[in-house]
Amino acid sequence: MGEATPQRAADDSDLSERGGELAREREAAAGLWPIRRSLTAAAIAVVLGLATLITAALAALGFPQVQHADSLPLAQLLDVLKVILGTVAGVGALFALVTAYRRQRLAEAAHILAEATHTHTRQVDAAQQAHQERLARNAEHDTAERRITELYNAAAEQLGSPQAVVRLTALYTLERLANSNTGHQQTIVNIISSYLRMPYTPPAAPDPAAQHRQELHVRLTAQRILRAHLTRNAATRWTSIALDLSDATLTGFDLRDCALDSADFTGATFLGVARFDRATFAETISFADTTFRDSAVFVHATFSGMASFTHASFGGGAVFGRVVFQGSAFFENATFTGDAAFGDARFCGSAVCTGATFRAGAAFTRARFDGSAVFGRAVFSGSAHFDRARFNAAAFFDDATFSGGAFFGDTTFGDDAVFSNAEFAVSPSLDGARVADRSRRLLLPTGWQVQAAQDTGGRLVKDDR
Structure with missing residues (x-):
């Protein structure tokens, strides 16, 4: 205007x-x-x-002078x-x-x-x-x-209405506005996100109160509107969106196949299965202090910027199979109550899992670490699988605790491999593991040593002494 x-x-x-x-x-x-x-x-x-x-x-x-005469010649x-x-x-x-x-x-x-x-x-x-x-x-x-x-003003007022049908009308009005006014899409996403960040107590399973069920329906509608226009194949796609759902309570949240610039879920609570399959995040994303009450699925997701899961709590399974972290990934002091599956994941930047707790199985089979892999003080209560993983930079497992089996079969260490003060309840398995450079700092688990191989490399073998 x-x-x-x-x-x-x-x-x-x-x-x-x-x-x-x-x-x-x-x-x-x-x-x-x-x-x-x-x-x-x-x-x-x-x-x-x-x-x-x-x-x-x-x-x-x-x-020549004229003569005074009666007549001139x-x-x-x-x-x-x-x-x-x-x-x-x-x-x-x-x-x-x-x-x-x-x-x-x-x-x-x-x-x-x-x-x-x-x-x-x-x-x-x-x-x-x-x-x-x-x-x-x-x-x-x-x-x-x-x-x-x-x-806008009418929708904002309607979202505060005690009647669920009025709040639904406001959401659909905002959706139509965003579809017809590209320049206002981010603002409308912010309004919808603000509604989802409002304090909310989910109803108990047998709760008969109609108002609780109606509010849940409104919130699910808001979530569906976001996903409907953030997916890559959406009929009317909202682009270049930054999503702020910090401290929100989200039920059955689904961002499968969605593309976002950035997202902030700091302190959010996810009820039901949270789906992020094949989602792409162009910039920074934060799940710091986030609580996943049930499973969290990130299969084939791509994080182009930094991804933070610091102090996150996973109540169910955490599935990060084939995920690509192009920036650094932080899982410091994160807690995995269910199985943590990182099979075939790729960490292009640093993977920082300092102090992380894996109460069930932890699988990093065939994972690739191009940056430093830091598992110092990590606790593995179940089996820990790093079979055929590749550490192209330094790998730190100092002061880590392995209460179950620890499997590093056919793993490749391209740089430092540090297991100083690591505790193993069961002798770890490093059969077929290799080091690319014997001159690097190699502080291996007790009972294992490096046997020279071609060039500067070597194989890890049991120390029979």
């Missing part, structure tokens, strides 16, 4: 400039009068010049007539030439002025028409913006 004011100022400035141009052209046309004055002066100068020329001619003849009279007629003819021809030149210059100047005036008039008319059209567009834009603002 406020965008039209600078444009109108620019239009007024443009018209003022065009008016100034017309004034300058008229001033230039006023230069015709100096031309006329100069031509008149030139004519006078020519006459004076001819007079001077005649005087010079007479002087050359010795200023015929020869002398003819000479005088010749001089007079020649002079008159020369002066007449000169005046004719000067007059013709003067008329030509005045006609050319008048033509130039007429053309300039006509051209400028057309330009001014076109500018005025364009200005009027812009004013009409601005007025239309202002009207549309006012209408959108009115709908």
Whole structure:
């Protein structure tokens, strides 16, 4: 609505400039009068010049004196007539030439002025028409913006209604607004997200209260609207969206196949299975301090920026199979109550699991760590599988606790491998494990040593000493 004011100022400035141009052209046309004055002066100068020329001619003849006589000789009279007629003819021809030149210059100047005036008039008319059209567009834009603002305000008021049907109407109104106004999609997502972040106590399983069931229905509708327009194959897709659902309580949350710029779920609580299969996050995403009461599924998800699961709690299974972390991934002090499955996951940046607790099985089979893998002080209560994993950077398992089996069969350590002070309830299995460089810092579990292989590499074998 406020965008039209600078444009109108620019239009007024443009018209003022065009008016100034017309004034300058008229001033230039006023230069015709100096031309006329100069031509008149030139004519006078020519006459004076001819007079001077005649005087010079007479002087050359010795200023012949006319005899006072009753009559002039015929020869002398003819000479005088010749001089007079020649002079008159020369002066007449000169005046004719000067007059013709003067008329030509005045006609050319008048033509130039007429053309300039006509051209400028057309330009001014076109500018005025364009200005009027812009004013009409601005007025239309202002009207549309006012209408959108009115709908925003109405929807915000309706979302606070105690009646569920009114809140549903508000959500569908916001959805229609976002579909028809691309520039307002992020704002509408923010409004819907704000509603989901409002305090909410989920109903108990056998709760018969209608109001609890109705509020749950409204919240599920809000979640479905978000997913419907964030999926990559949506009929009307909302793009370049940043989602803020921090501290929200979400039930059966589903972002499968969705694409987001960034997302903040810090402190959120997920009830039911949370689905993020094949979701892509272009920027930072935070699940710090998040609680997953049930399973969380991230199969084939892609995190292009940093991903934080610091202090997250997974009450059910945590499935990160074939996930790609292009930035650093933080699972510091995270708790996995159910199985944690990271099979075939790829960590392009650092994977920081310092102090993480795996109360059931932990599977990193065939996982690839291109950055540092930090499992210092991690607790593995169940079996820990790192079979065929590849650590291309340093791997730290210092002070980690393995209460179940620890399997590192056919694992490759491309850099430091540090197991200092790690505790194993059962002797770990490193059969077929390899190191790429024997000169790196290799602090292996008790009972294992490096056997030299080709080049700088080596194989891990049991120490029979």
